[in-house]
Amino acid sequence: MKEPDGATPLDPDEKEGLLFPHIDTRDELDQMEQVNIQQGLMWLGRKTVSVKNLLSDSFVRELHQKLFGSVWKWAGTYRHTEKNIGIAAEQISVQIRLLMDDAQFWVQASTYAPKELALRFHHRLVSIHAFPNGNGRHSRIMADALLTKILDARPVDWSGQRINKECDVRSEYIAALQQADKGDYHLLLKLYG
Secondary structure, eight states, X not given: OOOOTTOOOOOHHHHTTBSOTTOOSHHXXXXXXXXXXXXXXXXXXXXXXXXXXXXXHHHHHHHHXXXXXXXXXXXXXXXXXXXXXXXXXXGHHHHHHHHXXXXXXXXXXXXXXXXXXXXXXXXHHHHHOOSSSOHHHHHHHHHHHIIIIISOOOOOOOXXXXXXXXXXXXXXXXXXXXXXXXXXXXXXXXXXX
16 A cells, blocks of 8 residues: 555555455545544544643544544554654654643644644644654544634635645645754745645
């Protein structure tokens, strides 16, 4: 299965977790995941959350499970394998908790404007790369939930599905994340702020 530029390759054990073994193309997988994501978004839309609830390790895992659990056995479970991006697997739980604590502080102290706060949160979450698959989509949805449910702001316009496909929109998004890796959020804010 050919992965789009910047996508995380799955190792054989993770591929074993696919609940639909007949799927053998990226398009088929994307379609199955998109149906599951829509179900997860409906769940999220009905969910009432506090800052402390949304910005928690358990919510990060629960949301991932709701978004991908009908497609992957391991949905909602932090990865145990090393990837071409992200932190070491054994550091995921610690780094998630640190990010949640930081984000709770940012919200309570109004450290950043809502969009900047959500974009910084998204960048940190996606850079941790907590799950074997779906990290970008999950972190964008988490950032939007933070905006809409906690900060009373509009969600980010992530340019729809095109961000998940190989195209200029995805290339710009990846470039903005790579700049943010160096502490420079200007491109991310320019594209999505």
